[in-house]
Every structure is written in structure tokens, then in C-alpha cells.
Amino acid sequence: xxxxxxxxxxxxxxxxxxxxxxxxxxxxxxxxxxxxxxxxxxxxxxxxxxxxxxxxxxxxxxxxxxxxxxxxxxxxxxxxxxxxxxxxxxxxxxxxxxxxxxxxxxxxxxxxxxxxxxxxxxxxxxxxxxxxxxxxxxxxxxxxxxxxxxxxxx
Amino acid sequence: xxxxxxxxxxxxxxxxxxxxxxxxxxxxxxxxxxxxxxxxxxxxxxxxxxxxxxxxxxxxxxxxxxxxxxxxxxxxxxxxxxxxxxxxxxxxxxxxxxxxxxxxxxxxxxxxxxxxxxxxxxxxxxxxxxxxxxxxxxxxxxxxxxxxxxxxxxxxxxxxxxxxxxxxxxxxxxxxxxxxxxxxxxxxxxxxxxxxxxxxxxxxxxxxxxxxxxxxxxxxxxxxxxxxxxxxxxxxxxxxxxxxxxxxxxxxxxxxxxxxxxxxxxxxxxxxxxxxxxxxxxxxxxxxxxxxxxxxxxxxxxxxxxxxxxxxxxxxxxxxxxxxxxxxxxxxxxxxxxxxxxxxxxxxxxxxxxxxxxxxxxxxxxxxxxxxxxxxxxxxxxxxxxxxxxxxxxxxxxxxxxxxxxxxxxxxxxxxxxxxxxxxxxxxxxxxxxxxxxxxxxxxxxxxxxxxxxxxxxxxxxxxxxxxxxxxxxxxxxxxxxxxxxxxxxxxxxxxxxxxxxxxxxxxx
Numbered sequence: 001x002x003x004x005x006x007x008x009x010x011x012x013x014x015x016x017x018x019x020x021x022x023x024x025x026x027x028x029x030x031x032x033x034x035x036x037x038x039x040x041x042x043x044x045x046x047x048x049x050x051x052x053x054x055x056x057x058x059x060x061x062x063x064x065x066x067x068x069x070x071x072x073x074x075x076x077x078x079x080x081x082x083x084x085x086x087x088x089x090x091x092x093x094x095x096x097x098x099x100x101x102x103x104x105x106x107x108x109x110x111x112x113x114x115x116x117x118x119x120x121x122x123x124x125x126x127x128x129x130x131x132x133x134x135x136x137x138x139x140x141x142x143x144x145x146x147x148x149x150x151x152x153x154x
Numbered sequence: 155x156x157x158x159x160x161x162x163x164x165x166x167x168x169x170x171x172x173x174x175x176x177x178x179x180x181x182x183x184x185x186x187x188x189x190x191x192x193x194x195x196x197x198x199x200x201x202x203x204x205x206x207x208x209x210x211x212x213x214x215x216x217x218x219x220x221x222x223x224x225x226x227x228x229x230x231x232x233x234x235x236x237x238x239x240x241x242x243x244x245x246x247x248x249x250x251x252x253x254x255x256x257x258x259x260x261x262x263x264x265x266x267x268x269x270x271x272x273x274x275x276x277x278x279x280x281x282x283x284x285x286x287x288x289x290x291x292x293x294x295x296x297x298x299x300x301x302x303x304x305x306x307x308x309x310x311x312x313x314x315x316x317x318x319x320x321x322x323x324x325x326x327x328x329x330x331x332x333x334x335x336x337x338x339x340x341x342x343x344x345x346x347x348x349x350x351x352x353x354x355x356x357x358x359x360x361x362x363x364x365x366x367x368x369x370x371x372x373x374x375x376x377x378x379x380x381x382x383x384x385x386x387x388x389x390x391x392x393x394x395x396x397x398x399x400x401x402x403x404x405x406x407x408x409x410x411x412x413x414x415x416x417x418x419x420x421x422x423x424x425x426x427x428x429x430x431x432x433x434x435x436x437x438x439x440x441x442x443x444x445x446x447x448x449x450x451x452x453x454x455x456x457x458x459x460x461x462x463x464x465x466x467x468x469x470x471x472x473x474x475x476x477x478x479x480x481x482x483x484x485x486x487x488x489x490x491x492x493x494x495x496x497x498x499x500x501x502x503x504x505x506x507x508x509x510x511x512x513x514x515x516x517x518x519x520x521x522x523x524x525x526x527x528x529x530x531x532x533x534x535x536x537x538x539x540x541x542x543x544x545x546x547x548x549x550x551x552x553x554x555x556x557x558x559x560x561x562x563x564x565x566x567x568x569x570x571x572x573x574x575x576x577x578x579x580x581x582x583x584x585x586x587x588x589x590x591x592x593x594x595x596x597x598x599x600x601x602x603x604x605x606x607x608x609x610x611x612x613x614x615x616x617x618x619x620x621x622x623x624x625x626x627x628x629x630x631x632x633x634x635x636x637x638x639x640x641x642x643x644x645x646x647x648x649x650x651x652x653x654x655x656x657x658x659x660x661x662x663x
Contacts, residue, residue, distance in 0.1 A: 004584045005584075008323075008326075008584055008586070012326050012330070015330065015333065016333075019333055019336075019348070022347070022348055026340075026345055026347065027343070027345060034605075034606065034609055034614070035340075035343065035345075036340035036342075036343055036345040036347055037347075039336055039601075039602045039605070039606075040333060040336045040347060040348070043329050043332045043333050043336065044329075044333065046325070046329045047326060047329040047330060047333065050322050050325045050326045050329065051326060053322050054322045054323065054326065057322065064320050064585070065320070065585050067583065067584060067585070076378075076379035076380065077379065079378045079379055080375055080378055080379045083374070083375060083378045083551075084375065084576070087371075087551060087572060087575075088572070090551075090555065091555065091565075091568050091569060091572055094555065094559070094565065094568060095565050099556070103552050106548065106551075106552065107545075107548050107549065107552060110378075110544075110547070110548035110551075111544050111545060111548065113378070114378060114543065114544035114547065114548070115544055116542075116544045116545075121542075121545070125545050129545075129549050129552065130552070133552060133553065133556055136206070137205075137556055137560055141206065141208060141209055141210070141560075142209055143205075143208055143209060143560040143563075144563055145556065145559065145560070146559070146565075
């Protein structure tokens with residue numbers, strides 16, 4: 001956890017410094033004495049303070065807890081990274097391709113990633129889930145989902 | 155504000171219609187299912203299902219959400235008893251007595267008591283909520299910007315108590331959340347802050363997509379890394395209600411735990427898990443047979459389940475009367491209220507008093523729905539635990555994306571959900587708690603806007619902040635809460651660690 005805490009603390013310090021730097025570009029208020037930058041500067045100051053404490057604690061070996069290291073050879077980590085990539089692709093293609101095709105493809109792909117090998121569940125579950133969700137949101141709740149490639153059919 | 159009995163009866167009449175009862179039952183069933191699935195918390199359940207209420211009338215939506223909340227709090231007990239895995243963090247104490255009971259062939263008895271204790275606690279919590287909220291809101295009606303600022307500071311002072319293991323990381327998460335809440339137009343001058351020039355960021359990160367990301371998508375990333383072995387349930391469930399002897403034996407604990415749970419729930423920041431552990435600890439301390447605890451003592455099971463359900467009524471008190479959420483689930487509920495055009499707090503009592511009483515009524519009816527649905531579906535809910543994770547986990551992601559998109563039909567909200575999902579996963583992995591972010595997102599704008607308004611009134615003189623007695627009282631409470639939280643943090647942590655060690659031992663046995 002030591003290195004993770006040092007990295008976390010440094011990220012906190014950077015975020016705080018960025019907020020203060022952005023604050024310098026905000027106008028000051030002559031009437032109220034405090035302008036738009038007052039609150040963010042105040043918060044950023046405290047974020048930096050606690051981040052520094054975290055880093056100091058970590059350097060002094062006072063970090064709490066343990067964290068399992070991430071190894072690329074680990075199946076779980078591989079699944080996590082594949083899921084991240086698949087989620088990104090799903091979000092990007094959602095509007096141009098449409099909810100129904102992209103959701104079916106995503107669900108089927110993820111079932112395989114998560115260890116499903118039998119073809120029947122992979123063929124049945126994704127369309128069933130997708131169409132159920134689509135019916136509930138589009139037809140019952142009247143909330144529009146991206147139609148994409150199926151715009152003429154739906 | 156006096157309690158309005160006439161409005162109470164008319165609210166029950168409004169809720170007691172087939173349409174609303176149906177929504178309560180749908181919500182309760184969904185809540186029990188989500189609560190029963192290990193890894194899916196009540197917070198996640200409400201966040202995930204809030205989009206289902208978009209476009210529905212407020213009463214329908216809120217009734218359903220009350221059902222989800224109550225159902226999910228009970229649902230956690232099912233997997234805790236049957237497969238020694240608490241469905242929600244609030245059910246962790248239930249495992250210690252519930253699973254040993256199931257192991258010696260008393261799963262039906264344990265399930266029946268868990269359901270009844272949840273119902274009992276839920277009813278007591280709902281009754282206290284019904285009578286306490288109007289009283290507190292009547293005081294809050296006098297609030298101006300100074301008092302609201304002090305209230306927000308008091309609310310934020312509890313971040314320490316929800317900081318998990320590391321106080322420093324909890325504070326960092328809180329201040330980070332407050333900085334996120336500063337994104338968008340400045341509340342007084344309208345100057346855009348930290349928007350990176352994006353129009354979508356002008357109003358700050360959208361609340362529902364943000365919390366769906368933090369609580370649902372982050373859990374998906376966490377879940378896919380685990381090996382997908384689904385446990386089988388072999389227990390015989392042949393009892394729907396606890397025996398009269400069991401009720402008599404546990405009655406004292408049921409009463410005590412329901413009060414403890416409601417009071418803990420009403421403290422902003424303290425949730426069902428803390429309520430359950432403290433009630434369980436108190437039950438053990440007061441028991442004539444403490445040596446039976448950890449080996450399937452029904453009294454301990456009743457205490458834990460009763461407390462975590464009564465907590466939901468308690469947590470609604472600050473939400474409805476002050477607009478400050480009592481726990482993470484009520485923070486999500488606050489977002490759902492806002493979507494319906496309702497701002498919880500004293501003004502809700504002034505402008506939508508009918509809705510407030512209808513919420514009281516639906517919360518109460520949700521308890522009865524939970525009891526009946528829990529009994530009727532006991533066999534079905536026990537099977538829910540065995541749902542294939544390879545199908546469920548990706549389906550949760552799809553639902554999260556749909557929920558994020560549905561509110562404004564804006565793809566930016568989907569990216570927000572994904573970004574906060576990744577952030578939530580990283581933070582959880584490295585022990586940064588997520589609840590302080592949620593609290594900060596709600597209380598940050600409230601603190602800043604009222605501070606700035608107070609400054610406008612005083613012409614920039616900060617002494618206005620200590621010019622009103624209620625504000626001074628709240629500030630003093632905030633300071634006391636901070637000191638007690640810091641001093642109590644280690645004590646509670648030590649006690650929770652002790653309980654967890656017992657839990658681990660029970661699991662190992």
C-alpha cells in the first residue's frame with residue numbers, strides 16, 4: 001500500500017494545485033470579498049494538506065492495509081482490462097450503431113470473457129436482456145434509446 | 155408544525171390504490187432481489203433503478219423507491235443466511251448467527267426471523283420517521299442562508315464517521331468530492347469553473363450518471379475480476395413466520411434494536427452496517443447467554459436485521475426534514491427527489507406537504523409488502539443467489555449505461571458514468587471510501603451557495619456566520635461531531651475489526 005499511498009497523495013496534491021491555478025483565472029468579487037475562486041481554493045488547500053499527510057505517513061511506513069498487486073498474467077486482471085476496453089467500445093458505438101445491436105454484441109462478448117462457452121445461453125440471453133430493457137425504457141417509460149442502424153425499423 | 159392526522163389518512167388512501175401498491179410491490183421485489191445478490195448494495199440498487207422512475211408521477215416513483223430501499227435492506231439477509239455471504243454490508247452481522255443456524259438445519263427458522271425482524275424494525279423506523287420529521291422541519295422552516303450553511307457544515311462533519319479504515323483517505327475523498335461539486339456555474343456570479351470549455355459541464359457533473367458510475371459500474375469492474383463460481387443453495391426453507399416462542403424470546407432485542415437502528419440511521423453518515431453491528435454488540439452484551447453468540451443465536455440475528463431495517467426510517471428523517479441525507483442510499487434518493495422536481499428539506503413541507511405524508515404512507519406500506527412478498531417468494535429469492543454472474547454482471551453494465559443515457563438522452567452522461575465507474579473502482583481498490591464523495595456532491599453546493607448568499611447579505615462581513623443562535627448551535631454540533639468522530643473513529647474501528655474477526659471465524663468454521 002505504501003507506493004499506492006504515495007501515488008494517491010501526489011495525485012491529490014496535483015488536483016489541488018490545478019484547482020488553485022484555475023482559481024487565479026477567476027474574477028474577484030469586490031462586494032462580497034469572496035469570489036468564485038474562494039470555495040475551490042479553500043477545498044484545494046485542504047485536499048493538498050491531507051494528501052501531504054498521506055504521503056508523509058506512507059514514507060514513514062504508516063500506511064494501513066494491503067493491496068494485491070496487479071499482474072498482467074492474472075486472469076482476473078486480464079478480464080478487467082478486456083471489460084474496460086469493451087465498455088469503452090460499447091459507449092462509443094452506442095449512438096451510431098444503436099442500443100439493440102451494440103448491447104447484444106457487448107453482452108455476448110462479455111459472457112464469453114466471463115467464461116461462458118455453451119452457445120445456447122450466449123445466443124439466447126443477450127437478445128432477451130436487450131429487448132426486455134429496450135421494451136421497458138422505450139415502450140413503457142417512453143424514454144428514447146439510440147436507434148442507430150435500426151432507426152428505420154423501430 | 156403540528157402532525158396532520160387528516161392528511162395522514164388521506165395519504166394512506168392515496169397510496170392504497172392498485173397502481174401505487176403495484177409500484178411498491180415491484181420496488182420491494184426488485185429491492186429484495188438486488189439485496190440478496192452478494193456485491194449489489196442497496197445504494198447500487200436504488201441508483202440502478204432510479205432511471206425506471208423517469209417520467210412517472212412523483213407518488214408512483216417515490217413509492218417504488220421506498221420499496222426498493224426497504225426490500226434491499228432485508229434482501230441482504232438471504233445470502234447472509236444461506237451462503238454465508240452478506241448481500242449488503244448491512245447484513246454482515248447477520249452472517250454470524252444466520253449461517254450457523256442454516257448449517258444446523260434451521261435455515262427456515264433463520265429466514266423467517268430475519269424477515270420478521272426486518273419488518274418489525276422497518277415499521278418502528280417508519281413510525282418514528284412519521285412523527286419526528288414534521289417536528290424537525292418546523293424548526294428548519296426558520297432557516298436562512300446562515301443556518302443552511304451551518305447545516306451543510308454539520309452534515310459534512312460526519313465525513314469522518316464514513317471514512318472507512320483510513321481517516322486521511324476519507325477526508326481526501328470528501329474534499330475531492332467537494333471540488334467536483336464546484337464544477338460548473340458559480341452559484342452567485344454564474345462564472346463557469348473547471349468546465350474545460352465543455353457546455354455539458356456548465357451545470358456540473360450530472361448527479362444520477364455520476365452515482366451510477368461510482369456505485370454500479372465500479373462494482374462491475376470489481377466483479378469481472380473474481381472467478382465466477384456460483385454457490386448452490388441446499389437449505390430446506392419450510393417456515394414463513396417465526397414461532398411465537400421465538401418472537402417472545404427476541405422481543406426485547408427487537409424493541410431495543412429498532413430504536414438503536416432508527417437513532418443511528420438519523421445521524422447523517424451512519425448507515426445500516428454500523429446500526430447492525432452496534433445493535434448486535436449491544437444484544438450480545440445484554441444477553442443472558444452471550445456464549446451462544448457466534449453459534450447460531452436467533453436473538454443476535456433478530457437484533458442485526460431489525461436494526462438495519464429500522465435504520466432506513468431513521469435515515470429518511472434528516473433527508474425529508476433538513477434535506478441532508480442520513481446515509482448513502484438516502485443520498486441517492488435525494489437525487490431521485492430532485493428529478494421529480496422536489497427538493498427535500500423544510501420547503502418540501504411547505505410546498506408539497508401532501509407528498510411528504512404520502513412518502514410516510516408508502517414507507518409504511520413497503521414494510522408490509524416486504525413481509526408478504528418475502529414470505530411468498532422465499533423459495534424464489536433463495537434461488538436468485540444462484541443467478542449466473544457471467545450474465546448478471548454485463549447486464550448490470552448495460553442497465554447502468556441505459557440509466558445514464560435515459561435521463562437527458564445525452565451520450566455525455568454515458569461517458570460521465572464510465573469515467574466515474576473507473577474512478578470508483580480505482581478508489582475502492584486503494585481503500586478510498588466512496589460515500590464521502592456522494593455526501594460532498596450534495597452538501598458542497600448547499601454550503602457554498604448559502605455561504606455566498608450570507609456574504610451578499612452582510613456585504614462581505616464573515617461575522618454574519620455566527621450571528622444567529624441556530625447557526626451557532628449547528629456549528630458547535632459540527633465541532634463536537636468532528637471531535638467525537640475523530641476520537642470515536644478508532645474505537646468504532648477496533649470494535650468493527652473485532653466483529654469482523656468473529657465474522658471471519660464464523661465463516662472459517
